[in-house]
Amino acid sequence: MPGLVPGIHVFKLGHTKDVDGRDKPGHDAESFREERMARVAVVTGGTRGIGAAISKALKAAGYNVAANYAGNDEAAQKFKAETGINVYKWDVSSYDACAAGLKQVEADLGPVEVLVNNAGITRDAMLHRMKPEQWKQVIDTNLGSLFNMCQPLINGMRERKFGRIINISSINGQKGQMGQTNYSAAKAGEIGFTKALAQEGARAGITVNAIAPGYINTEMVQAVPKDVLEKSILPQIPIGRLGEPEEIARCVVFLASDDAGLITGSTISANGGQFFV
Ligand code: NDP
Numbered sequence: 001m002p003g004l005v006p007g008i009h010v011f012k013l014g015h016t017k018d019v020d021g022r023d024k025p026g027h028d029a030e031s032f033r034e035e036r037m038a039r040v041a042v043v044t045g046g047t048r049g050i051g052a053a054i055s056k057a058l059k060a061a062g063y064n065v066a067a068n069y070a071g072n073d074e075a076a077q078k079f080k081a082e083t084g085i086n087v088y089k090w091d092v093s094s095y096d097a098c099a100a101g102l103k104q105v106e107a108d109l110g111p112v113e114v115l116v117n118n119a120g121i122t123r124d125a126m127l128h129r130m131k132p133e134q135w136k137q138v139i140d141t142n143l144g145s146l147f148n149m150c151q152p153l154i155n156g157m158r159e160r161k162f163g164r165i166i167n168i169s170s171i172n173g174q175k176g177q178m179g180q181t182n183y184s185a186a187k188a189g190e191i192g193f194t195k196a197l198a199q200e201g202a203r204a205g206i207t208v209n210a211i212a213p214g215y216i217n218t219e220m221v222q223a224v225p226k227d228v229l230e231k232s233i234l235p236q237i238p239i240g241r242l243g244e245p246e247e248i249a250r251c252v253v254f255l256a257s258d259d260a261g262l263i264t265g266s267t268i269s270a271n272g273g274q275f276f277v
């Protein structure tokens with residue numbers, strides 16, 4: 001349908017009457033009325049960092065956004081006040097919490113059609129020093145959350161014959177990173193999950209893709225000492241700068257759109273040329 005804003009779908013087209021009072025299906029702005037309903041998008045970890053940029057970009061593209069977070073109420077309330085985006089607190093590492101949280105979102109906003117699995121944590125340590133809980137927390141939050149979030153939603157997407165699932169992986173899942181066996185394993189697992197679910201969802205109009213960001217200018221990276229950033233990190237990035245959260249958000253908006261219907265099971269490497277798969 002030409003002229004529609006991405007993220008908006010028409011669910012009913014009105015007809016007008018011609019001079020003789022007959023029904024006249026029109027094709028210009030004056031001759032028919034469109035009733036539009038914004039698609040609902042859920043962004044996990046959507047109140048800070050990359051997730052906040054994704055939530056804002058989806059809202060700007062016309063989606064009705066629900067931003068999930070774990071426990072930082074202050075940041076979430078500030079985000080809500082600034083953006084007007086609904087925020088929902090639950091732990092994505094818990095299946096029951098995800099199922100209940102998604103039920104609440106659907107009661108408030110309607111069926112979820114776009115899911116962005118962005119929430120992630122690091123608990124870095126060399127393997128010989130890594131505690132079992134460091135392993136488990138990172139696997140459960142980064143990778144377990146994909147099952148916990150997708151499983152309660154997948155039947156609805158299959159029934160409606162439409163879905164967009166976008167998983168935020170990492171360059172370190174593609175190349176591995178010293179001190180991050182847990183994180184690299186989880187992020188590589190996200191890519192495998194993406195490819196498998198893409199095959200399952202293809203006939204049902206569900207696309208599943210991953211984005212693997214490189215170093216992004218978030219609070220985490222801003223905390224790195226300036227000389228470490230300039231001497232060790234930036235020289236590894238051929239474009240000579242960090243990525244911005246909004247650059248990841250723009251990839252998400254594209255993958256969520258109707259225009260990206262051909263793309264499924266893929267991973268977009270958004271890393272400034274730092275690593276080629
Ligand atoms: P931040 O630490 O800035 O934000 C993380 C968000 O996830 C917060 O909203 C946080 O909630 C939420 N969160 C964390 N744990 C849970 C949980 N158990 N349940 C629900 N929400 C949770 O992260 P970034 O923006 O840096 O990273 C976002 C994603 O991008 C992650 O998956 C990360 O691995 C990936 N990534 C980041 C890169 C970077 O350079 N920053 C590079 C490559 C990948 P709360 O505010 O309540 O704590």
